[in-house]
Every structure is written in structure tokens, then in C-alpha cells.
Amino acid sequence: MKSFHGLVSLLLSASLALSGLVPRDASIPILNHDSKSAVPNRYLVAFKSSLSEDVVNTTEAEIIGTIKKRNIGKRSTDSRPLSLEPFSFRIDDESRGIIIDADDATIQALSKSDKIASIEADTRGSFDAKVTQSNAPGNLVRFSNNLIEGVSNYDYDESGGEGITVYVLDGGIRLTHQEFGGSATFGARFSKSTSEEDEDGHGTHVAGIIGGKKFGVAKKVKLVAVKLDVEASQMIQALDFVLEDVKKKGIQGKAVISMSMHVDGSEIVDKKFKYLVDSGVVVVVSAGNGNEDAGQFSPGRHPSIITVAAMNHRDDFHWVNSNYGPSITIYAPGVGIESSYLGSDTATRYLDGTSQATPHVAGLAAYIMALEGITQPADVMSRLISLAEETGARVQWTAPNTTSLIATNGLAGRLDPAIANKVKKFPWISLQQTSQSWNCGGWDYRDETCGTQIYCDSFDSRPQSRKAGFFKSTQECLDAHEPAPILPWTEKPTTVRPETCVKGVSSRECPDVCGTQGFYSEGLCGTKFFCEGFDWKPKPHWAQGYKNAAACFDAHESAPTQPEPQLQKSVDERLQEHCGRFENVQEKEACRFAATRCTARVARDATIEEFLNCVDRAQVCADFQFAKQHGQCFDKAKTCKEENKLPLGELTKLAECAKDGISS
Template sequence: MKLTSTIASLVALIAIPFAFAEAPIKNAGVSKDLVVPDRYIVIYKQKADPALREKHEQDIDKKGKNAKKGGVVNKLDLGDLHGYIAEIPASTLKDVVASDLASIDFVELDTIVRVSPIKLEDDKIVEKRAFETQANGPWGLARISHRSPGFSDYVYDNSGGEGIRVYVVDTGIMTNHTDFEGRAIHGMNFALGTPNTDENGHGTHVAGTIGGKTYGVAKKATLVSVKVLDASGAGTFAAVMEGIAWAVLNAQANGGANKAVINVSLGGGNNGLLNTIVDIASGFGATVVAAAGNDNDDAANHSPASALSAITVGALDQADSRAYFSNFGRLVNIFAPGVGVLSACLSAVSNSESCSYSGTSMAAPHISGLAAYYIKLCGLAGSTAVTNKIIETATMNTLGDSQGSPRRIAYNLATGP
């Protein structure tokens, strides 16, 4: 498989006022409040002639720009899946698609996606703690290094995911935060019209849990910012798809996707195309970790949580129960700490502050960090091997209120088998 380019702008689902002749609209019926006006994702049939695809895109681009729109904003070319993102009036797109039905498989409306709602446990920023060791470390780190709850020390192998790239598909990262020790870098920005920096704080907090010196699971991992969300924590499904595709391409050029991890702590309604992108990324070997969502709902109703190849993570509370807000169900692979999680905090006055958030957005990075940790420690390669290791080593049958989810709690094997 060859990964060549990515997508653009964040999407979800919605209905449009017409059908493109026989080309099905995959997300018809979605709330109009979620639709990005005049923005569409068009996917070709698998055997569509490349020359005809190119001619079609030139036509769309020209007519879109003639209508004072962006035309073809970006292409999607990932494995056997080919398509493009267009900004064009609906009536114009309808006419062009109707003339190329032999090549077009389906059309989706671009829709909005957001970070899952998070609860700020303490409005007050917590001052950076000067841990010499991980004695009395964050409770989430302690929990994943012991079979039983109630411990306060984080025990871990000092290889710490060194050299493993973890891509944070989120609001960006405050790369100069002291807890990152220079290991956090900017990768790419797909949140159109925004600076490369984190303006929200969500991505910085997530990155801290993955690989921060004090707050992180894999304390030597490389953290790569893939910005897809703006200051409000919102974006589009298209931007998320583009971000994941770019991460795979970048990983291929930096040691191989089979040694890379992609954290996606965000979500929207169930979207088959996004799930397909996740599955293709996993096919390249990348380990994709997704937040289950904070709706107290079946994760099957949300994406990318419902992607079959993702490691979907639910939130655990300090009582070893499913957090009241956490999504659940058979598609949740594992649970990790997601209540009152202390990590790196975005601040305008300091680059060394921390704060506590709750959410499956906070649980997922524990697993992304654990994935990087195991890749380095055990010499693993590929998403299947990493997923199996995380599931096989999990603490079983202690989770309360699982609501039909597998009763697995993440564990790093540090204090015994």
C-alpha cells in the first residue's frame, strides 16, 4: 500500500436537499447544525480510472473557484481509498457528479467534530510538582503499574518509549512546556485559519499523559502535534481524517508506521469513512488509540471509537468503576484512568503548570503511552501485536459497572505478572 496524501477540514454527518443521481449520500439525515456549508467529501469507486479521476477533479476545482469557493481543497489517497474534499455550491457539485457516475462511489457532507466534553476538576491551576522519582505520582500512573488500586507510586521500566513517535491528533501541543523536555514537536496543522500552537489546552494535557516527564506513561517518547481542532475544541471529520493519514505518512518516513502510535481523543457520530481511514492506518501498522466518548452511551454510536481496528478506551474512576460519563459496550477494548487526571496545562503566564481534567480523552493517552512503552520495551511492531499485548496484560474482572464492556484495566507489568 502506498500512502500519498491526506484530507482537509473537520467533518461529521448531515443530509443534503437532493441525491446525486445514483451516487449515494452516506451521511444523509444528519442534523443541519453539524454541516459545514458547501463542503463535501467525494469518494471514488475502487477501480475508477486515475485519468478520469484527475479530469473530474480539475472540473470540480475550476467550477468551484468560478463560484468563489475553494474548489478541490485537498485529496485523499490512502491505500485503496481515493477521493477529495471540495468546497463548491451543492447544485454545481450535483451536476458534475451526475456526469461522472461511473467513477463516483459516494458523497458525504463535511460535518463538525469536537473534543469530548471534559470536566475541569479544579479551576485552579496546580503548581508543577518537583518529583525526583515517581513516588506519590499521579494516581492514574500508579493505577496502571499495579494490579490492585490504592498505590501511590508509578513503577515503570526506564526505557520509557524512547524513540517511539506518538502522534497527538488534537488541538495542538504547547511544545515548550517543561514537562516535555524538548521531546514535543509540531508536525502539521489541518485546523484551517489557526496558528500551529495549542490555543485550547486539551492537546497539551493529552500529550502530557502520554509522554510528560512527570505526568506521562512513556517518559521518553517523541510527541508529534497534529492539529485538527481550533481554540474551541471543534473541527471537522475531514481534518481528522487528513490528520490521521498525514501521521501514517510521516511515520513511514521516520522509522515505520508499525512503530508509531496515533492518539485520537475526540469524536462525533458514527462515521464509516473515518472508521475506514482508521482501519487503513492500522493496516499500515500504526496503533490507533481512540477515546470511547463521554456520553454514557454505546461506543458503537460514535467515531472513531467504533472503528474495529482502534484500541477504544473507556474511563476508569478511583473506585475502579466505569466513570459515570464513559461510553461503554463491546467495542470498548480497555479502561484506563479518566477522572481527575493531572497533566501538563496550557498557560499564558508559565510553561510549567499542570491541571486536572476528566474524560475518556484523558483515559486514551494512558493507553497511547502504554503502547509506546510496550513497543520499546518488548520490541513490538504493528498494531495487532501492540493491541494484543495491551489486552493480554490487562487486569481482568475488577472493573465495576462495565455496562457490557470487557472488564479490562490497563497494566504495564511493572510490579509482577
């Protein structure tokens, strides 16, 4: 921290004086500013106890206004963005204070105000009652650690949310589950179901994340099950119950609502939830799992509500299905979260979603309220935000105009800026690695269904289509991923599909091969044929994933080196020789006519030998005028050639075998 010696600039003195902060002749000392544990540019400011409440309120408002203007775009000496949200608090019955982030010049000016009793630099200490949960789930580990690779401990204060009640507005809680140990009770039912029990496991899973013995963030909270369906009318009834229950129990300032659901935008719902907040109840809700702007849903769109988006605690990436936008307050783990579940008192399950992210923050809110004695919902929200800001850790690849703050319990410390500022990349997913590739583009384009190449291509080729992620172009998407691995070269399989197989049937006896039923995948056709298809005009519908043939070939290993082939005659030369052996002109013409039929019959990548064998079969079956008999003869001729090993041009024996038993 820079030295505090020197005069305060006239500009700052004047601006503070104009705002009512009259300077005195000498500044008061800034306590702890030389401490090794001082938090850079963060201060605890105490107002004089002799001031009236009105004067303190006015002075506090003036300081907040000044801080909001001066801190824009500024950073602390350890590169943390200076907070624009001071935190007001009461020191005791006679005095109040405020926590602010401020640059040196601003804090020096404030130290000369005649309304300030003392200023201390914020300091970091250690919890005397810290508890460590060993072998904790990774999502909990992330709450007290910025980097979780090789770490399995969840550190937290032993207070663990004690004295705070969390109302779980969901589908009910399995109260007898071993995770709760009597801490969960039934509150009320508003759902259409006549049962008070959890019937789908969702509420039990959520409750376990809030306050379960193993899976819970705040292990000493009280949980109250409020069972409802996802309907606005039931939400309103549930809120009335919560408010009355809070008053009856006298727990104003000690109650939290956790609700992993939302409805379409509703002013009435928004106002009702705000009324609960104004009444001292902290409200934490889910952003939603639709990969869309959360601002269109209630109650999460209201600024008084803590709205939670989901991220992956393993890499701090935005979860691809999470809603986003300016309404988001904070992120929390929501991918692969294990917690208590339905079925038995020991059952667990892994689930994904903002439904899982939300109870993390509800539990954290209860934890902070118990630990720091915070009672006002707005102060709880501010504290969650300031704790997240302090770590320097941020969600990566989130949406525009969306926060990237990650919920934490304050024990994670400060992330090394070199690590915090390093952009991680998405892994490359090949088409062969995708799951549900049949659904690529059905609902949207994304890595796991389309593979990275097709997914990224869609940002340029299909600009209007729905997509996961927030890239502006194909190149931006590709740059966000690890380089594509070089794919192996695949030769065309030698599998043969009998011509007797009915179209549309796939079985062991009738395997799919290149071209059958319109299938032209790399696995069926081999790399050479597959890549060449990207240059065909018009481009085939199955040619997806590369801009052209060259790009496809570049993505693969080189073709295996083949021995130098002997010079082969062209198809026309071989066909001329093949048909030229007939002395009779009519037979020569019949041979050439059979060749025209085979041009359409054989695959475009067939060998010359396969083509000429087709000519022999078509020629011996030419006597049959009806398609049915001709087809029977043609198929039988193939079998005759293979079983009798008949050479090219041996038509007499081939005709006898192929025509036998077929009536003309």
C-alpha cells in the same frame, strides 16, 4: 500445575491429527513447568525452523482455532480466564513462535506434534532496569499497582517508550512546557485556526499524560502535535500527514496515534483509520463522554482501533459519563487526572474524561512496543489485553456487553482473587450532599445531582427517563450502594416571613419559610411535616426520595422526646369559647366568619394560638370592603398585637391601632 505424566487422550490426539498436527511417538518435555515463577497454563511454543512459512502459517492457524474452541469458559489453576487470543511472534530470522493459554490435556497433545520444536511454560521475572517514580500521580500509580491505597510509586522499565513516536491528533501542544523538555515537536495544522499553538489546553493535557516527565506513562516517547478541529474531513487530512511522515522518517511499526475525539458513524472515516492500522500505525481513540453506546461513533467502533473508556483509578469504578458497549477495548484512568496545561510552561490542571483515559493507553502502547519489540498494531492490542487479563483486576459496575479490563504495564502482579472478586459498593449520597440538585432529572438521574434515594427510585418510577448507571430496578440500585446513614431529626425553624414581603422575593428581610413560593423542604418545614407529606393524596410534587411517610421516618432519627403535654382543647372548642364571649349575636357571627377567612390564611401546621390571633385581626378589619385596605389593616393588626402585647380577644385597642390612618 498438574503432572504431565500419562498418555494423551485418544480424542485430543485425533482432533489434533485431523487438524494437521500429526503426533509423533514421544512428546517433547515442557520446560520450566515446575518453576516457582511459572505462569499457570501459559506457554511459549516454538515451531521447527525447518518448516516453510506456509506450513507454519497453516499450523499456527490450526492451533489458534483449537485454542479458541477449547478455552471457552475455562480458567487457569490460579483462576485466571484462559485467553482466547494466542499471540504470534518471530523468534529470529529462521523460526517463529506462539504464546498460548492451554489446559494440561491440550498442551500435552501439542507436545506430541512433529511440527513443534519446543514448549516452555511462561515465567515471571523481574525488570533489571526498573525505574520507580516516587510521589507519582495516583493514575500512574494504578498502572503498576492493583491496589493504590497508601502507595505512591509508579514502576516502569527505563526504556519508557524510547524510539516510538506518538502523533497527538488534538488541538495542539504547548511545546515549551517543562513536561516535554524538547520531546514534543510540531507536525501539521488542519484546524481553522491560523495558530500552530494549543489554544484551549486540551492537547497539552493529553500530551503530558502520554509522555510528560512527571505525568507521562511513557517518558521517552517522541510527541508530534497534529492540530485539528473535531471534523471528519480534518481527521482524514491529518491521517494522510501521519502516514507520509511515518514513511519519510522510516518509523513503520514504531508509530502510535492518540486521538481524544470522535465523529458520528462514518464508513469512510472507519476505512481511512483501518488503512492506517493496516499500514502499521497503532491507533488509540476515546470512547466519548456521553454515557451512551460507543458503537455509534467513528473511528472507535471499528474493531482494528483501540477504543478506551474511562474509570476511576481510586476505586476501579466505571466513570459515570463514559461511553460503553462492545466497541470498548480497555479501560484507563479518566477521573481527576492532573497533567500539563495552558497558561505557562509550568501550568497544570485536573480534568475528567475519556480524553484523559485515551493518552494513558496510547502511552502504554508506545511503552510496550519499545519494551517488547512489537510492531504490528493487532499484536499491540492483543498484548494490552493479555497484560490486563493477567492482573485479575476488573472495572466494577460497567455496562452490559462491555469489557472490564484495566490497562496496566505488567508490573502490577496478580490481584488476590478474594480481593478481585469482592464487589465494592457506591457511597450513599443524601439529598443534602448533592451538587446541582436543581438539575436532577433535567438531563438524567444520577447520584450526585439527585441523591441516592431519588436516583435509585427513578429506575422503577421513571423507566423511560435517561439515567446514569446500568441497574435494572430500584432494588438492584439500592443493593449496589452502602446503606443509607440515619439522618438527623430536624425541627421546624422558627423563622417568620413578614406578610408585607412581595411574593417571589427572597432576602434577609424576607426569608423563605415552609410553604412560601411552594418550598416545602425538610430544612424549611422540619422532618415531621416533610415526612407526612409522602402520604398526602395526591402526593405533592416536592415529596421525592421515599416511597411513603413510614420510609421517610425510618430514615431519620426518632423525634426528640417531649414532656408529656397537658390535655389541650380542640380547635373547635377553643374557637367556640373565643367567639362565645360576645353577647351580641352579630358579633358572634362576625367572629365565626373571620375564622373561615383564617382557615385559608394560616399554614396548615399553625398552632391554635396563631389561628385565633388571625381571627382577631380578621374581625377588627372586617369593616374594610376593599381588599387593599383590608390587607393593610390585617398586616398592621399583627404589628399592633406584637408591639402592644395585646391578649386574645382584646379587640377595642386592636381596632384603634390597626385602623389608624387607613381610609375607608
